[in-house]
Structures are given as C-alpha cells and as structure tokens.
Amino acid sequence: MRAIKFYFCTLCLVGFISQMCYAQIDYNTFPSVSSTYYINDVYVYNNGFTDNLVDIIIENGFIQSIGANSKKPANAISIEADSMYVYPAFIDVLSHNGIKEEKPQKTDVKFPGLPPDHVAGITPEINTHDIIRSQSSDFSKLRENGYAISQIVGSSGMLPGQTAITLLSKAKDARQFTRKSNQFGQFDSASGVYPATIIGVMAKFRDLYRNAEILNSRNDAYKKTSEGTVLPTSTAAITALSPLTKKEQSLFFSIDKKLEFYRIMALQKELGFNLVITGVGDLNGVLEDVASAGYPLALDLKLPKEPTEETIDSTDAFFIEKSEFKAKRDAAYKQRLEAPAMLSSKNIAFTFSLGKESGGDTKKNLTKLIENGLSEQVAIDAMTTHAAEVLGISKVAGSVTKGKLSNLMITDKPYFDEKSTIRFMVVGKEVHEYEASAKEEKPADESLDILGEWSYEVDTPQGAQKGTILITDAGSVYTVAMSSADDPDDPEIIDNVALSGNELTYDFDMNEGGFAATINVIVKFADSENMTGSVSIGEFGTFPMEGSKISGPE
Amino acid sequence: MKQFFFSIVTLVLVLTTASAQEMGDLLIKNGTVITMEDGVKENTDVLIKQGKIKQIGQGIAGGNIRTIDAEGMFVIPGIIDAHSHLGIDAVNEATNPVTAEVFVGDAINPYDVGLYRALAGGVTTSHAMHGSANAIGGQCETMKHRWGEMNPELWRMKDAPRTIKFALGENPMRVHGEGNNVAPRTRMGIEQEFRRSFAAAKEYKAAKSKALSNKTAPPDYSLRLETLQDILEGEIIIHCHSYRADEILMLMDVLEDYGVSKICFQHVNEGFKVAPELAQFGAHASVFSDWWAYKFEVYYSTAYNAAILTRNGVVTSINSDSRELIRHLYHEAAKTQRYGDLTDEEALKLITVNPAIQLGIEDRVGSIKVGKDGDIVVFDGHPLSIYGTPHYTIVDGVVRFDINEDPDDVRVDIDATETIPAFYEQGNQDHEAEGCMHGVSEHGHHHNHNH
C-alpha cells in the first residue's frame, strides 16, 4: 500500500510555513486551499455498523458534525469515500517507532559499580518529543496500517525516557496534541555495568523511586521556608521521576516474559505507582493471576511465528514422544492465541501495544486472534476506545464523535473482511489516500479431471487415518462426500465446493462430546490421478494427507 | 469420521490440563519414620492436615484423604539444601564488590525443571543464593519446592528469615581486582570492604536518626545502606562463601567488632582447620561432601571436613551448589559415613535439621514433629544406602513427586514455537559451569569449577 495523495492543508500551518520561508520559497508546494473536509454517505463504526449512511464534516482537524444529509460546506474538499466504512483510527499504546536513539557512549567506566546514569540505561528525563525524527517512514507505515496515534519512547535501558503521545501526522508541528506524558520502564539491564542483571535493575528502581519521594519532601519543605534556603537538588533522573511518585504520571512497563509480570507487580505493590503493563504476550498458566491483578493491560500485537507443520516420521522410534512434544507445542501456541479471548470472557478490558513492531501485521494478527475467539468489536475497542482510555486521551480520541480529533480509518469493506483495504487515513488535519488492492480469484485449472472416487490417508499422531472422497459434479462447482474407512456409510457431504487453481478447499463442523471444532480440508491435485493436502482440526493441529484416484465418475 | 477427530482433541486436552493446590491432607501409613527429633519409629503413621503434621503414631485413621502405604519404607523429613542457585533468573550482580541491595528473590523462576529433579531427589526446601562475585553480594531466598505453581510468589517460604550472601577469597578477587582492576584484589582488600560497608551503614543510620529528631528531610535513600544496617541489627543471617582458614577467622573478627553473630560459612573447605574457633563463635558451616581441587584455595581440602566440624560441635550441613548434586543430597550426606564415620542420625542431620537451623527455619521444617510443615520424603530403602530411592516427595502435605506417577516430560512452560527440546552435551563436562560464579563473564572457561 502506498499513499497516492497527501492533502496538506491547514491555514495556520500554511501561515507558519510562509513566515518561515519568507526569505526563500519552495515552489514545489503550494498552500492548501482549505482545512475543511466533507465525507459523503459512509457507514460510521459505533460498536458495529448500522445500515444508515451519514456524512461527516471535518474542520481544522476536528470532527465538526456527523449526520445524515448534511450539506457540503462551500469551502470543503470532498473525500471520495461513498459507501465506505469509517472507523476511529487505531491507537498504539506503546512502541519505539520513529525515534532516533542515542546509544550510550562506549566510554570506559572506571568503576563498573558506579556508572553515569545514561550508561546504566537510566534516562527518565529524556523528553521523547525531542528525539522523534522529523521525517520517518515508520510513521507512514503506521498510518498505512490504520494508526493515527502512538505513544512513543526509546527502547534501551531500564528507564529510557518520558513517552511522547504522538499524532502520527506527516507534519512535524502537528504531532504533539496533549501535554500528557508517562514514564516507560522495562527490565533491561546494562551491559557490564550496574545494574547488569534483573535483580540489579529492581534494586536500582527502588532506590531511584525512594529518592524521588525524598526529593518531593525536600521540595515541600523548601516551599514552606524558601526564603534564604538552598533549593533542593538531585540528579536529572530522580527529578524526572518525581511526577511518577506523585501519580501525575503512570509507568508504562513492558514485559518480555510472563515472570516479569510478577516482578513488576511486586514493585508496584511495594512502591504504589500507577502501572500499565504493556507487551503482554504469553500468559499460559498465569492468565488468572494477570486477569485478577487489575492493572491496565496492553497486549503484545506481535504473535509467535506459526509453528511450521513438520511431519513426524512414524517409523522413528520416538514417534510417540515427539508427537507429544508437538501436541504440547501446538497447545501452547493455541493458548497464546486464545489469551485475548479468554481475558475478554472474564470482562478484562485491554488494549494493544506494538513495542518493537512496525504495525504491518496488525490486521493479520488481529484476524488470528478473532479466529481464536476474540470478538471483532472487542478487537476494535481495544485498538481505539480502550487505548484512548489507557492513555487518558478519551476526550479527544478513540471514537468517531463530534468534537474529537478527526482521526479516521476509512475502508472499502468492513475492516476484518479479508478483501478490505484502507482507502483513507485522516490524521487530524491530514488526509492520506491509498489505492484499492487488486486481489483476484484464481481460475480453476481446466486441465484437471477430478471427478470420481479418491482414496486418502491422513498422517496423525494416532496413526494413519484412511478413507475415501467422492467428488461429483454440480454444475460449475462440486459436491464432495468424505468418509472414513472405519465408518464408510456415514460420509460428510459438502456442497458448492469450487476448484481454485488446482486446489479444492472445504470444511465441516464437528461437535462431539462437548467439543466443537471445524475440520478444514485442503486437497491439492498434482494431476488427475494423485493428490496431496492437509486436514486441520480446529486449532488442534494440521495433519498431512495424500491420496490417489480409485475410479472415475460412474 | 468425527469420532476419530474427537479422539485427537481429547489427547491434546489431556496433555494441557494441570492443577495444583498449596496445602494438602495426607496420611503416610506404617513406615519406618526417622523423625530427626524423637528417634526412629517403626510401623508408624504420619498424618498431615492442611499442610501441617497433625499426628505421629500407630493406627491413625485419616478418613478419606490420600493415603500412602509406606510399609517397608523409610519416612524422613524433607531434605533442605542450604546452598542452591536453582529457580532464579539472576545469580550475580557482579559489577560492584558490595551489592547488599539486590535480592535474588526478585527473580524467582519456578519453571526450571531442575527444581522438579531436586524434588525427585527428596529436596523440599532450597536456599537460592546470590553468587560469590562480591564481598557483600545480594540477599537470598528460601524457597519451598511447590512444583507446578506458576506464580513465583507461591514459592517463597513465607516468614523465613532474610539471608544475604558474603564471599571471601578468589572469586571477588578475580572479578573486581583481576577483572576490573578495582579493589579488592587481595584478601586484605576484602576485609576492608566489610569494614567500610558497616561503617557507612552506621553513619547512615546516625544521619537518619538526626533528620528524624530535627524533623528535617532524611538523607539520600540508599537501599544498600538500609540492608547493611539490617545486617548490623541482626535481622539478616549472613551466608558467607569462604574457603581458607585465615579468611574465615578474619570475617569472624570483623563481625565481632560490629556485634554481628548470625553467620553460616558456606563451602568453608578449610573449616576443619578452625573448627574450634567456629564452634566458639557459634558460626555454622555448610559444606560440600567431597569437592576439592577445582581452584587453588580448595587444594588443601579433605572430604572429612563435615565429620571434623560435626565432632567439634559446629552446626554443619551438606549442600549442593549444583543442579546435579541437589538431585542426590542424601547420597552426599552418606559420604560422611565413609569419610569420618558419622552415625546415621549425624549424617541425616546434615541435610535436614542442620540446614534448617542455618536458615533460621528449624521451627517449621527439618524434622518430623507435630506442628511442623508436612514436608516429607518416603524412600524405598534406607536414605543413606545407595539402594534407597525417593518414591514420594511431599511439600506442605501435597505430593509433588510420586515415582509411580512421574511423566517423562514435566515442563510447565512450553515454548509455542519449538517442538523438540534442545539437547545439551553435558556428559562432556566435569561439572556444569554452574553455581556461585554463574553470570560472571568468565564462566565460558573450558574447565570450570567456580564454586
């Protein structure tokens, strides 16, 4: 996806540029004609969609009105989004995109136990807005994937800095829309100097925090007897942590593995700061504890790589053992994907954070989570409304509401439709337009003659499963009857199966003994006599299949 | 058709269900109970209720709680390892010769299968220690082996006294002196680390009291000095990595000067040379059964160390400091019968009562006594015989290891991306590069016994 057009048009901004460029002028650009936009006849997301088409008017980066049959203002520029779907743009609760980090200088530290704070990874005084790049492809990538706001901070050290809650606009000057900021922390130890371990980091955190509290009390004392006394001083780091100890800021803390959840929880209980946990991924075995802890959560939008479907040789002497390992691994993977749905079923609200990710997998990964039980609505809420709540910016962001920032994601089909494309991103005063995607159906491979009865064999941990597949013609599509050798008289009949290229894909539902799963079958015809393929049983595993034609059509 | 797929589903579900409880009820019937408190009792039952030993005697009826038939078997208190590094994600904050503020209990990792293997060797409690890189290392954690509990908080032995690691000799000298060219590089320098640290703690305390009485803001907070002050006030038991006789005497002198009395010397390979002094001070000793010659300061060791210390009245334990030895500490204790003729009672004390005393938890564990925790091991033969095998290991009345229900693969934290667990060439190593110097950059050294 590539932005094909970029409308850049705000009166104040234009004025600003013209002043700046008074001496020298760039005729490769021209001032925008207007900062008012008109979007005609769209569906607006509000806990789902209704059949009602409405119009939206945007002025100066804010939603001015939403309603049916609004009149297009004379100065408005139209966004050609007729009958499209308008969502609040996504909010990333924490990531490291778009900044230029200064690596700690590799100076020789004489006493490794007493390094300068910046070498130790302790820089809570850094204002991330100062280190955001003016031009960054990170931001256009985020926009392309539906984001309009991201909370950004550096990624190195235990306390990399104060976050920047950033509008992902192309224009540098429009990015800071709130004075809110938070601290960010992680269990990232220093290399070769104190704190070099997780235990050092935790001890150092306590030390810094307690000293920030003491600084507060010294400052309070100073306020009472300021005349003639010396202003309390401290290190830049301790001074910067003062707002955290006063709960004027929260600590957004990124965890790398589940044990770190317990560790930051221990620190929070001991010290009492406001905590938001980000990067929450694998919760296998600890989900109850995380759910009941009550901290705002931002789940990691990065998912583990899908396990590769290795076939285990059944002649291997340790076939059973390996099959068990595989079953355990698959179960762990499945639990990981189901964790958001599980939290949701316990009414635990959460949002998502990108961390070190660029946002490119957002739709793919959200879709995976939805396939594993998360509702679309909860997913959208997590990416929008709840994200705004966690960042404390609900007044201006998180929904398509009159008076809020005009941060809109406009898609040609509902977002989670496989074929949907983001066509416009409105980020405050900017409008970015994208091309429609051109996905095509593969035509059926005409040379194949697949009609008839086929034998198949599926290789599973419980041995080979055999049976037959009968394919009959039903006009332009096929009817498939799949049966098991154990029970040949009770085939599953699946109608309306189309051949795509050389592939026949169909599924049917199983509901036995209280367990429901969808059986998904892919048959790939090598020619008119031989086929390979796979059978997936819900999330319990995918097993290879092969087969050959027994007889042609009767 | 569907039946077949259904069976695959149930297979997967069986593999993923797990449950655990914290406090259990259990009756162990007709065993030979080695109480370590009140002699050996034949044909005796032990009843555990709500995790505590409720009754010891004959013909106890337990109702419908789980019952273990221990006829012909030996029932002993859960084994306690006073020196381990299992179940923690960090061992050495090796950047400073004094790091009293760090605490390995901050980094408990209960998913390490080494802990299950320790349970399979009858170990119910271990003392997870900071390493020996620093003269004053970090605080340690006394853990109960509640395998299967995913929450690290549940592994802490609540109310166990705080402990801290000190270290003398080669390890701190190598890390700071040789490694970083920062004092201490000698045993002389190490002595001064203790003296300057305790002096600073006293000054800190004075400054705090002054601020309190003047109602002024307190001095800069230092978790390090706070911890050192707690040591001076007797709230933390010192466990000091040590080898040579001279350095052991040095530390006792320093502690005497500062009025500190709670100390257990760890390894203390030359403790046998100063056993009368250790006994007089009231210092404890936690030793290896037979490790020696892995570095110069343990070249003049003897496997008779534990026996000499015991006979001289020093409260002595045998520890592992190793994920290998922790699996058969009962065998390590038995070595004192070959090296020094200890009695069964004396040998078993080395891994039960005595380490409990050294960790300050003797009122909770270490013997089979009514009111103590239900931590028990059931062996099929005498625990000091090479043919004695642990069959059940029980923590708080919960059977955490049962030889009859012992799956091959006990991992509780499964990687969602890797199928077959990695293979490690351990047989090629004399010992693992494990233990006290874990996490120090030099551990990759080919032949390493940095304990």
Next chain:
Amino acid sequence: MNRIKYSITLSVIFFSSVMAFGQMVEKSQQGSYLLKNAEIYTVTNGVITGDLKIVNEKIEAIGPNLDAADAEVIDCSGKRIYPGFFDSGCKIGLAEISSISLTQDHNEIGAYTPHMRALTAVNPSSVHIPITRLNGVTSAMTYPAGSLFPGKAAVIHLHGYTPEQMSAGSQPDILKWPSSGKRNRWDKRSKEDIEKDQKKALKKLKEFWKSAKVFAGMKGDKGYNPQLEAVQDVINNDAPLIIEVNKKEDILAALQWVNEENINAVFSGVSEGWRVADSLVANAIPVIVGPILQNPSRASDKYDAPYTNAGKLAKAGVLVAIRTTESENVRNLPFNAGFAANYGMGIEEAIKAITINPAKIFGIDDEVGSLEEGKLANLFVCDGDPFEMKTRISHVFIKGWSTPIESRQTLLYDEYLERDPGLKIKD
C-alpha cells in the same frame, strides 16, 4: 595469562611435588600375600569363599586353604575381595587444579591433534591418585579432550613413579564426534548455526580421514606426518577408535560412518544411547557411559534418564563400561556404578561395567578386570558392598603392590580431628 596466575601456577607445581613426597608416610610394598578366608568376587567366575594368593605382581592362586609358604597372611574373615575398579574415561593425572589452566594437560590447541599422547603428560605425583585408590579404583583410561581429534588416551594403573610404570599398554585414539546439540546451558547458538558448525566439523573429519587412508596406502618414505601417522592403528584395525558421541542423531550418524569406514569403534558418553540401544546392539558397538551422576540432556527427559541409561543399554545387550570424566573425584566411580545398579542395571552388571567390561574394551582382559589366577593383582579388600558408603576398604593392591591406605585427605583428618592447640590464645 597474567603474572598473578602465572606465579600461582608456579607455586602449585612446587607445592604439589613437595606434597607428593610428603603425603605418603608408608611406602607401597610388593611381595607375597595370602588373603585368607574371604568372599572372593571374581566377576568372571562367581563368588568363591576361600583364599587368594598374590606373588609379586600377579594373582598366583585362588582357592580354599591355600598354602601361605612365606607369604604375609592377611585375615579376610568376613571380608570381600573385588577386582580393582576401572574408570573408563577420566582426566586423572592430566589435570590438577581446574581453575588454573597451566595445570591442565588434556586439551591441546587445534582440531587435528591425534598424535598428542596423554601418557606423556600423566603426572604420577598427582595428589589425586592416592585419594582415588582409597575407594578401590586401581585403573583408569585418562584421555585428552580438546577438539576433533584430541589425541591418544592412556590406560593406566594408579600406581608407579613414571608414566611407563603406570601404563597398562593401551593408548586408544579419541574422536570427538561433531555434535548437533548445544554445548551447555549457555550456548546461545541458533539451531541453524549449530547445524552449520556441525556440517563444517564433519567435513573436516571426513577430509582428514580421507587423507589418512591415502597415507595408509602410500609405499616407501611417507615423510614426517605425525598427525596422519597417529591414526594408522585405527585404519589398520589394530586399535579401537573411541568416539565421544551423545545425541541420538549423532550416534546414528557416527554408526553409519564407522560402518562405511570399517572402523573398530567404541562409543563414549552416549547419553542418549538408551534411545538407540537396538542400533548399538545390531552393530556390536561397546559403549563407555557416564558420568551416571549427571543431569539429563534435555529439559523434557525423565529425571532419572542418566541413572537408567547404562542399565537400559546393558539389558539390550550392549557391552557397557562406566566412567566418571572426573579428575580429582574419580573416587566417585563406585557410586556412579552404584546409582546405575540401583536404577535398573543390577549390582552384578554394574560391577562388570567397572571391572571386566573396560578390560575387554581396552583389550587387556587377559591382564585385569577379574580375579583369576595369572592376572595382575589389581584388587581391594573391603567389609561389604563396595557401592555402599558405609563399607570400608582395608587393602588396595595394584600390580601386586600393597598401597598405603592413606592420602593427604586422611592425613588432614588425623591431624585436625582433635586439633592441638585447640582454641586460639586470646589475651
């Protein structure tokens, strides 16, 4: 190596040679001994109640009521006699203090060092040796453990003033099979990197072997090539090749290679031998297992996998010897075997694994490994099951030498049990 380490090392060398003289109060004696009224665990011929007579270096007779003649009579009533225990893989004599690299003589630099001879570097005065003997260990295969072809091991008896006096003759070649596993818990290499490294090392192995075979076929003056020369005994099937290999897949690959190359191989380590016992039996490969007291190789392995490995292999029909891989604690060999015995191997098989089986593997079973007339008098007398800690060993004979039942560790015990003066004098 900095100066401090260097000077420590020098002082160690100095001290250890002094202590080697100082540690033995008694000298070993050789002559005629009649061990009377013992339970004689012959290993190859059951348990015989009777006498065993040693004359000079050999067992002269075993039987009831032997004639003492001028032999010193040792009453062994209620006692047992076992053949001396044999550690099939350790570093004894090649390593003194592990943390001081200058006292380590088992890991030369370079992949191709098959010409390194452990026997050259065995230190007869190592303080480890008398300490080891006291637990009934009389013989050992002490081996270099550097890289691919680390050198030739030395099979030695633990008595003698020179390496030659200690040598049991056999000097088998060692090959460390390139592993597809991780080295240890701190090995951070990715799966792919490990695979690459193994591939590279296997290529090195095969290239070297190809050259060695060409060398074997050369006629006339072959020039000075000690590396290729060193493995000719294996190529000519005059000596076994001890292959250190542990992981299942590696064991199978090594099997294939030795079959292709027609090598008389012994596998050592074999920690996953139990997974492929059938293949080892089918190929008649003897194995040296151990240490038994080590951790399982995989997080998913059963806790007792290393304890049961030797027993499983023996039950399947593999010829099994047990080793410690230790240097200072080779004295734990009987307890390694004891654990194997308790975890499925049985006492009898476990005794064999540290007596006759190693003797067979190293081709010296006509000399040691069992109590038989005409064999070397490598044996010990004890008062019970030698795997039990309570058992006491009263006599250890090596090649007929009655060795003193004391070591630096027992002398320290004697001196310090009741130290005099006791407490420090305080004013």
